Amino acid sequence: MVTIKDVAREAGVSVATVSRVLNGSGPVSELTGQRIREVAGRLRYVPHGGARSLITRKTQTLGVLLPDLYGEFFSEVIRGMDDTAQRHGFHLLISRAHADRHGIETAMRAMRGRVDGVVAMSPDLGADAPLDVPAALPVVLLCSAPRGDGADSLTIDNQGGSKAIVGHLIRLGHTRIAIIKGASRNYDAAERMRGYRVALRAAGITPDPSLATEGGFTEAGGYAAALELLKVKPRPTAIFAANDSMAIGALSALRESGVRVPEEMAVAGFDDIPLARYMDPPLSTVRVPTYELGARAVEMLLHCVRNGNDDARRRERVSTELVVRRSCGAGSARRTPSS
Amino acid sequence: MVTIKDVAREAGVSVATVSRVLNGSGPVSELTGQRIREVAGRLRYVPHGGARSLITRKTQTLGVLLPDLYGEFFSEVIRGMDDTAQRHGFHLLISRAHADRHGIETAMRAMRGRVDGVVAMSPDLGADAPLDVPAALPVVLLCSAPRGDGADSLTIDNQGGSKAIVGHLIRLGHTRIAIIKGASRNYDAAERMRGYRVALRAAGITPDPSLATEGGFTEAGGYAAALELLKVKPRPTAIFAANDSMAIGALSALRESGVRVPEEMAVAGFDDIPLARYMDPPLSTVRVPTYELGARAVEMLLHCVRNGNDDARRRERVSTELVVRRSCGAGSARRTPSS
DNA sequence: GAGCCCAGTGTAAACGATTACATTCGCCAT
DNA sequence: ATGGCGAATGTAATCGTTTACACTGGGCTC
Structure with a gap:
């Protein structure tokens, strides 16, 4: 060499x-x-990049810690991150870690001396204590409960999205609106639930606990949850699933139970994954700007990396967009933007 | 610090x-x-990881160079890679680069001294010359035409997959089978085309050039290509799209043209992306073991990293699996495995 | 023509670890 | 008593860069 x-x-x-x-x-x-x-x-x-970074004390690399989920979300986030990082001359060191505190901390330690900062996604709720990592390392927390003040954070406007879509269902005349919640300790899941409650109350509807089930963010979970909801008397007239996977599972359950969508049951999801518009009927949902999420996270991190990590903590939130398709039975069946 | x-x-x-x-x-x-x-x-x-790797001359990191594509494929490959790398105590430095020679070489240079080896995907055909990178750096080429003998290579069994699905169409009685080809200079695209030809010839059918169109691997391309094919006289009775995205575009075109699938036109794709089974009718296709592709690539690379890069070049290929669903009109409409 | 400045270059000290080699010391066999 | 051995530890070279500082020599200014 x-x-x-x-x-x-x-x-x-x-x-x-x-x-x-x-x-x-x-x-x-x-x-x-x-x-x-x-x-x-x-x-x-x-x-030799390694030798250079040893003396300059910059690695030109950003660490990315993602939980064990995958699929379209994963790749879009990374795409946004990589585009942004590359534009600023940075590389991406990507690692999948368990979503819990310990997993994140271990992975971060392994990155010491290899990265200039880390974007970490640790959606698991509960660990409110700040992360135990070298203090000088800039960190941006993604879709996670803000933790202490050692890190910036970037989240999705979950509440806003939930309120928008539940509000839409309410305007369509629904009053018995069920929710299929996401994974129990998950931050996004909790926030979406909160938005659902707020929207109901704002319309003078008292949330009915028997209309709240849990689907764990999986398609199978959504399927099972929908079957549960069909047994509730009086039956709900609309189902809001906290993500599209569960909504898709619910659609399968409804079809197999002979319940017509949207005539007998309106259905809505959250995320706007590519599959959503191909459902039958196409799924109403809330679009999450996944690419922008990744891009913005890296921008925030680069800001910390460049200006030192000491100034005030930033708390940002990317906004969502209501996507109305046929599954919620709007007269606006074709109001779908573009796709 | x-x-x-x-x-x-x-x-x-x-x-x-x-x-x-x-x-x-x-x-x-x-x-x-x-x-x-x-x-x-x-x-x-x-x-400090950087300092340590300078003296030990090992970075415990593998570089991954992927072209500018994304979606489910991207994330599944990475998942396979990361699982495998992590199991062996390695990190992943991921970079998206242009698929051409120059893009790959530039990106590889930037990785000098940061990685112990690189998995590179450069599906663009034509650049048969070996890559101009530091010779000592172990490289595994993914889904690319084998180049010189500086690198191992791992590919999909494109020909096998094409032959299987085209053979299936032939057994269903089709003789006028059209193909929507992939991106023009792409290796996978070329191999899938070859498999299609071989299958036809094996059945005594002479490939008809008017039945070969190009769709560039995109949904829009597949849509346009299908419209073209509908104009051909006599009209083909089956369409084999070289990937699922194009097949999905084709399905849209056929529906809008009032052509019933599979009664008037059988349709088949390649890849088995998650969307495929949700199509109406569900899409027959060829499953590509994406996760295993990533996992195996990393295993091959680790072998080189550990045993020096000098021994004989490996050329491996992951095999595919025929997935029969309704879009090709098989009596075996429900023979779909699991999903 | 002495002093200064500056362009062009070299010397050597970092950076944060690993590791070959040297050193010390106690113990045991001779 | 002496030599040798091995365990426990320290010293310093090393990895491949960057960069502060020192040096040289030529062209200015006074």
């Missing part, structure tokens, strides 16, 4: 001069510069 | 001893060991 020393020897100069030429720092004569560049090219010299 | 020196000073020993304790190398007295561990814990010392 050819190092800067090899280049220096071959070009008959010192390593300092080579470094200056290759980084454009310090004054070097035109002639020497050319010679060095020629030699470096001929020898196929490529600077 | 606390370093090994801080720990050494605080514990009243030399850095060598601290290192020995923390790595379990060399003999250290029980007492000293305990003291050092206690101090390290109290000071929240975490070894």
Whole structure:
């Protein structure tokens, strides 16, 4: 492996001069510069990133810690992150970790000295204590309950989205609106539940506990939850699933039970995954700007990385967009934007 | 930021001893060991990964270079890679790069000194010349035309998959089978086309050039291609799209043209993306084991990293599985495995 | 022509770890 | 008593860079 020393020897100069030429720092004569560049090219010299970052104390790399979920969400977030990082000359060190405190902390430790900062998604609720990681490491928490004041945080406007779609159902005349909740300790799930309650109360409807089931954010969970809800008397006329996967499971359950959607039961989801518009009927939902979520998280992190980590903590939130399709039975069946 | 020196000073020993304790190398007295561990814990010392890798000449990190595509494929591949890498104590440095030679080479250079090896996906055909990267860097090429002998390669059994599904259509009695090809210079696309031809010839059918259109692997492309194919006289009775996205586009085009699937036109895709089984009718396709693809690629790379990069080049291929659903009109409409 | 400045270059000290080699010391066999 | 051995520890070189500082020599200004 050819190092800067090899280049220096071959070009008959010192390593300092080579470094200056290759980084454009310090004054070097035109002639020497050319010679060095020629030699470096001929020898196929490529600077050793690790060595460089040791002395400059910057790795030009951002750590990304994601929970064990995957699918379209995962890849879109990463796409947003990578685009943004690359535009600023940064790499991405990606690791999937358990969503709990311990998993996150372990993974973060392993990143010490390899990254300039970390975007971590640890949606598990409860661990309100700040993370036990080297204090100097900038951290942006994604879709997580804000924790202490060691880290910035970026979340989805879950409440706003829930309120929008539940409000829409209410305007369509529904009063018995059920909810299929997400994973029990999950931050997004809790917030979506809260938005649902707020929307009902704002319309003068008292949330009925028998209309709240849990689906764990999975398709199978949504399926089971829908079957439960069909047994409730009087039966709800609308189901709001806290994500699209569960809504899709619910649609299957309803079809197999012979319940027509949206005539006998309106259904709505959350996330607007690609599948949603292909459902039969197409699923009304709340669009989450996944790409922007990743992009914004990296921007926030880069801000910390560059300006030091010491200034005031930022708490940001990306807003959502109501996507009305046929599954909720709106007259506005075709008001779907674009897709 | 606390370093090994801080720990050494605080514990009243030399850095060598601290290192020995923390790595379990060399003999250290029980007492000293305990003291050092206690101090390290109290000071929240975490070894600096970058510094360590500089001297040990191992980064415990694998580079991953993926083209600008995304979606379910992307995330599943990464999931397979990360699981495998993590099991062996490795991290993943992920970068999206242009699929062409130059993009790959640039990205690889940026990874010098940060990774122990690279999995690169550069499906663009044509660049048969070996990649111009530091020779010592182990590389596994994913879904790409084997290039020179500097790198191992792992591909999908595209031909096998195409032959299976086209063969299936032939057994159903079709003789005029159209194909919607993938992106023009793409390796997978070319191989799938080849498999299609081979299958036809094996059945004594001469491929009809007017039945081959191109859809660029996109949904819109598939839509347009299907409209083209409907104009061909005599009209084909089956369409094989080289991926599911195009098949889905084709389904839309057929529905809007009032052509019933599968009665008037059989349709088949390739990839088995999650959407496929939700289509109406559910899409017959070829399942690609995406997770295993990523997992296997990392295993191959780790083999190179560990045993040096010098031994014989491996050329591996993951096999595919025929997934028959309703869109191709098989009597076996419900033979779909699991899903 | 002495002093200064500045462009161009080299020397060597970092960065934070690992590890080969040297040192010390107690113990045991001779 | 002496030599040798091995356990426990320290010293310092090393990995591949960047960069503060020192040095040289030529062109100015007075």
